[in-house]
Amino acid sequence: MIGRKLHRLALVAERAVDRLRGPRNRRRVIDPYAGYATPEHLVVRGRVLTGLRRNQPEADQSAWINFRQMVSLFLTSEVAGVEVKARGVTTLSDEEGYFTLLLPRGEESGWVEVTVDITGHEATATCPVLIAHPDAAYGVISDIDDTMLRTGAYSLPRNLWTSLTGNALTREVFEDAPPFMAALSDGERNPVYYVSSSPWNLHHFLRRIFAAAGLVEGPKFLRDFGLGETQFITGTHGDHKGASIDVILAANPALSFILVGDTGQHDAIVYRDAVARHSGRIRAVVLREPGQGPGPEDLAAMQEISLRVPLLHGRTFDGFARVLRAAPAAD
Template sequence: MTKSKRDRIKVEPFLAFGNTHEVFFKGRVITAYQQKRPSSRNGWLKNVLATIKRYAGSSVPNMTVEIIFQDKTYVVQTDQDGVFELQVGDSPAQSAQNEIVTFQVVHPEIKNSPVAHLEVLRYSGATGVISDIDDTVIISHSTDLGRKFWLSVSKNALTRRPLPGVSSFYRKLTENGKLPMFYVSSSDWSLFDLIKDFLRFRHIPDGPLLLKDKHINLKNVWKSGGGDHQHKYQKIVHLFKLYPEMAFYLIGDSGQEDPEIYADMVQKYPNRVKGVFIRLVGKFDPARRKQLEEKISTENFHFVETSEQAIAILEQEMKEN
C-alpha cells in the first residue's frame, strides 16, 4: 500500500449502542471519499455517478483500530471486508451526559490519522421493534433483479420512495419514537448513510442499522441486498441476547425469507415476540404458509397488504391488552 493511499484511509463508524451495562461497536476502515449531500432535484445521471463514487471507495482489511470509550482503550482488527466490531461489558453509563466513543486507525501508521466520533445510544424497556428495510420500509422491488438494480443506482436518499403509510405505522408501533427501533437488512454497509438520510427525510423512526458485512464494490454492486439472508437471523439473535428483558415486534415482507426467519425466532424465543407483521409482496405461496403453520402458531403472524391494515390490527391488539 503506497503512502499516498494510506494517507486517505479513515474509520467509518456505524454502530455504538447497547443496554445499561454493555455496549456494541461496529465500523469499517475505508479509503476516504467525498460524497455531496443528496438533493431531490438530482437526475438519474447524477445519482448513478454518486453510486459509482460510493462503491469506488475500498474497504481496507487487516488494519488495527483503536477504540477509546470511558477512558478505556480497546484494539481490534478489520476483517477481509474492512469491517470490525467489538462488544464490551461492565460499562454502565457514567453520567447523564452524552457518551462518546472514538475510533482511529493506529497500524499501519498513518500520518495525521483522522479520529472518528460517535454518540453511544443505550436502550432499555419492555418492548422494541425490529424491522427489515427493502420492500418493508423502502420500495426496492427485491424480487425483480433488473428493476431493483436500476432503482438502487438511479435514485438517492431523497428520491427513493417509502411504502405508503409506513411512517405512520412505525410511529404508532414505537409510540412516537419512545420505543427502541432496530433495522436489520441484507443491504450492504455502503448504503448506511443513504438509509439514514432516507429515514430522516421520510420522518420514519431512526435506530441502529445492522447491515450485511460482505463488501460490495463496482464489480458486484448488483448483488447488494441479495444472497444468503441468514445473517439477518444472527443479528436478530444478537439483539434478543443484548436486550433479554425486551419483547419485540418483528416487521418484514414476503419477498425474501423474513417469514421463515421470524418463525425461527418465535420458535426459539416463544415469549419474546409480541407480534409479526409481514407485508405481502405479490401472492404468498400457500405451501410456504402451510410450512409456517406446521412449525409455529401463526396467531400473531399478520400478513398485510397495506400499512392501514397493519395499523388497524395493532390498534385492536392495544385495545384488547
C-alpha cells in the same frame, strides 16, 4: 469445491487490484455505524477507510448521475490492522476495515454519542449508540427493502433499477411506514432495530433516506460484501437476517419483540424459524405483501407463525399499530 475455488480466485483478483493501486494512502477516516447496547456493554461499530464518499444528490438529477453516485459508494478502500480507541478501550480493524469496540455500560439510556479516534492519526468520529430504555414495553426488529422502502426486491431487474438509479431524495418510503414505526416506538421508548441484506456501504445512504422520510432511527444490521481468507462475499439473506435477530434478542434479554417484514424475500420463513428458536420472545409478526403477494412457501410459513403468535399481513400497515399495542405481551 467450486465455491472454494471461486473464493480463492476472487481473493487473488482483489489483492492484484490492491497492488496495482500502489501504496495505501496514509489518510485514515472512520465511517461510523449506529451501535447498540447489551446488559454489560455499549457495542460501538464502524469501519476504517482511506476516504469517505458523501454525495450531495438533487431530487431532479438524472438516473445516470444517480447511478454514478451509487456506484461510487462501493468504491471504498478499507484499511486493516488500524488501532481505534474510545473511552480507554482499543481494538484493531479487521481485514475489511470493520471494528467493534465493547465499552462498559453505565446508567445512560436512549441515544448516546461515543467519540472514536484512530491512534496516531488526526481522525475522529462520533458513533451513536442506542441503549434501550428501562421502561420499554417491547422492541421492534424490521426489514427495510419492500417493508419500509419501496424497492422491488422480489424482482431482480426491478431491484437493481430502483437501487442503482435513485438517490437519497428520490427513493420512496411507503407512506404508512413512518407513522406505523412511530406508533410502535412510542416516542422512542421502545427500541427499533433494522435488519437488511443491503451492504454496509449503504449505511449512511439509508440514514439519509430515513431522516428525510421521518422514519424512526435505529441501529442497522447490514451485510458485509467483502472478501477475506475465511469469507466469500457474505452468507445468505436468510442466514444473515436470522443471525442478526439472534444477536438483537440476546442484547435485550428482558424484552419481547415484534418482527416486521415482507413476503418479497421470504421473511415469513426467516421469522417462522425465529419464532421457533425464541419461544416466548416474539410478541407478534407483521408482513407487508408487495408485488403479487406471498407464494406457497411463504403462505405455509405464515400459517405456522399464526399458530404460535399473532400475525398481521396485508398490502399496507394501516391500523396494525393499534392492534399490536393492544396485544398482550409474549408468554
